[in-house]
Amino acid sequence: MQSKNDYRLPLDLSRLGPKRWRKLLWLIEDWVAGAHSGTVRHAIDIMVPTGTPIVAAASGLVVWVKNDGLYGGVAKKYWLQGNRVVIRHDHDEYSAYEHFKPQGVLVHVGQRVVEGELIGYSGRTGYGFLPHLHFEIFQHPSADCSEGETIKIFFKDIGLVKDGDV
Numbered sequence: 001m002q003s004k005n006d007y008r009l010p011l012d013l014s015r016l017g018p019k020r021w022r023k024l025l026w027l028i029e030d031w032v033a034g035a036h037s038g039t040v041r042h043a044i045d046i047m048v049p050t051g052t053p054i055v056a057a058a059s060g061l062v063v064w065v066k067n068d069g070l071y072g073g074v075a076k077k078y079w080l081q082g083n084r085v086v087i088r089h090d091h092d093e094y095s096a097y098e099h100f101k102p103q104g105v106l107v108h109v110g111q112r113v114v115e116g117e118l119i120g121y122s123g124r125t126g127y128g129f130l131p132h133l134h135f136e137i138f139q140h141p142s143a144d145c146s147e148g149e150t151i152k153i154f155f156k157d158i159g160l161v162k163d164g165d166v
């Protein structure tokens, strides 16, 4: 299943042209092979350094935030440390962004954001080898709206559907 809404890339790297982006996104797909499974199988990881500005992929309402994670690494104990934002959009779709740097989230639950608005700075809190942005579009949210079932993402700015399931 593919997203009903169109989303923009959640990063503002406007100096990079679409070609460079495509290359980056294909690299991502190779890199994440095996890293996402089950309900997060359509998530993607974008390799960006700590401190990269992260923007809302579409307009919506912030429904879930974690901003007190301090650490990251490749061990189970880091699994729930990832600083994360979830935004609700039209058609009951949700975007999720994870691994913001400590105190790197700039929005709060109940806040309305517009497409392209700065929501925080990337980092390496939570589970991961390297600093990166984990990005998902999901539906069928859990009771607290923190997670759901991921779907394939249509990025309008690069005219490409990305699917973490490789």
Ligand SMILES: [Zn+2]
Pocket (backbone or CB within 6 Å): 035, 036, 043, 044, 045, 133, 134, 135
């Ligand atoms: Zn990921």
